[in-house]
Amino acid sequence: MNAIQPPRPTGQPLEPHRKVRRTQRPQRRHSYSAVAGETTAKLVVNLVISAAALTGLIQLLPYHLSQQGKLREVSAEVKRTETRVNSLRTDFSRSFDPGQAKSVMHEQSYRVDPTQRQIVWQDPSTKDDN
Numbered sequence: 001m002n003a004i005q006p007p008r009p010t011g012q013p014l015e016p017h018r019k020v021r022r023t024q025r026p027q028r029r030h031s032y033s034a035v036a037g038e039t040t041a042k043l044v045v046n047l048v049i050s051a052a053a054l055t056g057l058i059q060l061l062p063y064h065l066s067q068q069g070k071l072r073e074v075s076a077e078v079k080r081t082e083t084r085v086n087s088l089r090t091d092f093s094r095s096f097d098p099g100q101a102k103s104v105m106h107e108q109s110y111r112v113d114p115t116q117r118q119i120v121w122q123d124p125s126t127k128d129d130n
Contacts, residue, residue: 095104102113 094100105111106113
């Protein structure tokens with residue numbers, strides 16, 4: 001057992017290969033009619049889904065257009081209101097400015113500062129010769 005064994009030639013395999021035959025399972029052959037039927041069913045289902053989606057989009061289009069019109073109206077109204085608010089803000093800040101208090105009072109009432117004289121302009125062509 002512990003004896004030295006003669007070297008084996010390198011050209012020969014150690015053990016002969018055994019060929020193991022695998023049992024082949026019979027392949028399931030689908031008939032062309034079954035594959036065609038399955039493909040046709042898939043196409044029909046996809047077409048039905050596509051038609052439903054397209055119908056839904058067509059029904060939503062008028063609603064979308066009306067909402068866009070309302071949005072344009074609201075945007076225009078917002079612009080008008082912003083312009084009005086900006087002018088009111090400047091008037092508001094001017095009303096509380098102590099330096100412009102007299103001019104604001106003069107604009108908002110018919111009263112005149114007592115130190116001022118009121119000047120009335122007359123048209124020279126309509127002179128009264130009384």
